[in-house]
Structure formats: structure tokens, C-alpha cells
Amino acid sequence: MNELELKYGCNPNQKPSRIFMRDGSELPVTVLNGKPGYINFLDALNSWQLVKELKEATGLPSAASFKHVSPAGAAVAKELTDIEKQIYFVKPDAELSPIASAYIRARGTDRLSSYGDWAALSDTCDAATAAYLKAEVSDGVIAPSYTEEALEILRSKKGGKYNVVQIDENYECAPQEYKDVFGITFEQGHNNFKINRELLSNIVTKNKELTDEAAIDMIVSLITLKYTQSNSVCYVKNGQAIGVGAGQQSRIHCTRLAGQKADNWYLRQNPKVLALPFLDNVRRADRDNAIDVYISDEYDDVLRDGEWQKVFKYQPEVLTREERQAWIATQSGVTVGSDAFFPFGDNVERARKSGVAYIAEPGGSIRDDHVIETADKYGIVMSFTGMRLFHH
Numbered sequence: 001m002n003e004l005e006l007k008y009g010c011n012p013n014q015k016p017s018r019i020f021m022r023d024g025s026e027l028p029v030t031v032l033n034g035k036p037g038y039i040n041f042l043d044a045l046n047s048w049q050l051v052k053e054l055k056e057a058t059g060l061p062s063a064a065s066f067k068h069v070s071p072a073g074a075a076v077a078k079e080l081t082d083i084e085k086q087i088y089f090v091k092p093d094a095e096l097s098p099i100a101s102a103y104i105r106a107r108g109t110d111r112l113s114s115y116g117d118w119a120a121l122s123d124t125c126d127a128a129t130a131a132y133l134k135a136e137v138s139d140g141v142i143a144p145s146y147t148e149e150a151l152e153i154l155r156s157k158k159g160g161k162y163n164v165v166q167i168d169e170n171y172e173c174a175p176q177e178y179k180d181v182f183g184i185t186f187e188q189g190h191n192n193f194k195i196n197r198e199l200l201s202n203i204v205t206k207n208k209e210l211t212d213e214a215a216i217d218m219i220v221s222l223i224t225l226k227y228t229q230s231n232s233v234c235y236v237k238n239g240q241a242i243g244v245g246a247g248q249q250s251r252i253h254c255t256r257l258a259g260q261k262a263d264n265w266y267l268r269q270n271p272k273v274l275a276l277p278f279l280d281n282v283r284r285a286d287r288d289n290a291i292d293v294y295i296s297d298e299y300d301d302v303l304r305d306g307e308w309q310k311v312f313k314y315q316p317e318v319l320t321r322e323e324r325q326a327w328i329a330t331q332s333g334v335t336v337g338s339d340a341f342f343p344f345g346d347n348v349e350r351a352r353k354s355g356v357a358y359i360a361e362p363g364g365s366i367r368d369d370h371v372i373e374t375a376d377k378y379g380i381v382m383s384f385t386g387m388r389l390f391h392h
Helices: 038-058 082-087 098-108 127-135 148-155 212-226 251-267 284-294 321-328 346-352 368-377
Strands: 003-006 017-020 029-033 062-067 070-076 117-121 138-143 163-167 176-181 184-189 232-237 240-246 334-338 356-361 381-384
Touching (some): 029 038, 029 148, 038 062, 038 070, 038 163, 038 212, 062 098, 070 098, 082 098, 098 127, 098 240, 127 148, 148 163, 212 232, 212 240, 212 334, 212 356, 232 251, 251 321, 251 346, 334 346, 346 356, 346 368, 368 381
Parallel strands (some): 117 138, 138 163
Antiparallel strands (some): 003 017, 029 163, 062 070, 062 117, 070 240, 176 184, 232 240, 232 334
16 A cells, blocks of 8 residues: 545644655555554654664563654563552452563653554564553554554454554665655755764763663663754653653753653652552543642642542642652663753752763853753763764
């Protein structure tokens, strides 16, 4: 099949709409279920590139959770801790495959933003992954293959309308890519730059102790940024993105946004949050929303009389601002990546507040000396990659 007609483009008034191959070749994707739309395919093709590259760079099964053409989260496969199982709504005795663990962690980056996501898997979608996907609010999934049991589970989701796309894992895109804007065609070479351990060798700080685990985290952050709408900053810990700031005009706003998401991810592990007495019939999405409000300055919106009764068995204690700040201060070993240079040391100052110990950024600012000096003040390991990763 050379082309696929879509219901409409980004918005219902944008018709006609289709995806097709300019050179007349076969599309590398097959729709196994549902009817994906224009934005669905943008998410699917961007997220597939991310997970494919992440698997190639780390050797680990990889997954991503996409919303509006940027990753809400991305991760490589690692065994979930008991606390992670609790905050990601996984049964304690659940048997998880590596690819299921990767997706659960990717969606766990920012569960609020992943509501209605597009999932991407580097490996075969199995029953364990499909079962987790079925229980979440999600628009679709892309993978190189599916087991029969997984397909059966996914085809029963959303009344049989859940979008399931299979992609040829050997497909390589054309070296040149084109985009029309306002009737004018743009052309550029496809960004096939490889991100690997060698890219991290230029460590410019006094502290040069880059561990293997931190190097993987740097790779996760940079490959995630390669497919995130710019400007963008990504915080990573233990092979999992924990905060992604996308599409901001100011670099410091990216760093703050991603840092706030990283703080929220960590706050979900606070004992008071873990002990929240949810009613048994409260759905996952409603729990995520309640937690998000509870750990914010607007906690009264979910704790005041008439509101807490809707989600909790009894009224929880407030998690005060002082308690939140004290908890966040215990976070450590975090890596942050940036798709372009940090122009000032204020980005390092903000990142440090979220437990950042490692930084990967291109370098090249006229204030690089100040940025390095700020990193040295906190003993941070910083690598200058020399490669910008803008994505639009």
C-alpha cells in the first residue's frame, strides 16, 4: 500500500488528509486495528524513531509515551521497585517482561501528560504490555510486531477501535526530507546523527567521574531530546526520563518546567502520597489528577470539605510546602540534558535543586565559563557534546 487516507489533518477542517510515499514505494506501516489520524501518525513515527535509536544505543528494550509530537516520557527496561509498582499502578506480584517494564516506566515519567498517549515499543508487544495498555487511557501503539495474545487484548480496547500500528523495523527513510509551510517547501537532510557513549567524552568540569549508569542516563536524555519539540530539556534517573520540558521559548523556562515535572515524579514517592486513602472505585486517571493537585500549592482543591469525599476514604493530612521542599532536597543522582547550550549558570542552579549531578549539553555559549564554574561549585559532572538537537 502506497498511501493511506486519513479522516482529517491536525483539525477537522483540514481536508483532505493522507500519508503516502513520494517515491511510490510501499508504506512501512500497517494498521492492524483502528483508524489512526494525522496527529496519531506524527506521534507514531517520531516515537518509533526514538525507541529504535534508544535500543540501538543502549542494547536495552525501550519505550516512549508521546503526546502532541513530543515525548511525555521515555525509558529503557529495568526491573521496577516495589515503590515504582505502587506509583505506576502495577500489582505487586505482576510478571512483567522487559518491554512491559520499559513502557510502564516511560508512562510513569509524567502520568498526567500521558493521559491519551501514543505508545511506542522497540520490541515485540507481548501480553504483559498489552494488558497494561488496556488498563490505561491511550490512543494507540506502534511496535515492530505483536504476539497473537497481545493483539487479541488490544483489539478489545476502546470498543474495538484502539489504534494498533506495525512498522517494518528494517525501514530506513530517505536521506532528504521535505515539509510544506504556507505553500512553500522546505528541504533538509534527515537528522541521522548517532548518539552514543563517545559523544560524552568531552567532560569540561573538574569532576570527571562519569559512571556507566550516568552515561546511559545522558544517552536517554539526549535521544529523548532529539525527538522533543524545541527548546527542550530532559531530566533522567536510572534509565528513565523523569521530567521533559518541551517547546519553550526560553532555556531557563525549559529547565524549570522539566525540573518541576521531575520534582512531581519524586514527590509521588513521598510516604504521605503513598498512603493516600483512595476510595476503591477511583479510576487511575482520577488518582493521578488528585495526586497532582495534592502535591501542589492548590492542595485545598482536593482536600476541602465536599471535595475530599469524592476520592478519599477520609481527609488526608496536608503535605506542606516545607515538607515538599525537604523531600525534594533528598533527591540525588539525576542527569539533565539540553538540546542546545545553557546560556547562563542559572540553568545549572535550577537543575541542582532537583538533585542533578550530571549534565549533557552542546556547549558553545559565550558564557560557557560561567556555566562550567557554576557546575564546579556543586561538584557536577558536565559533558559538552558539541551537537545541537533542535526538533521542529
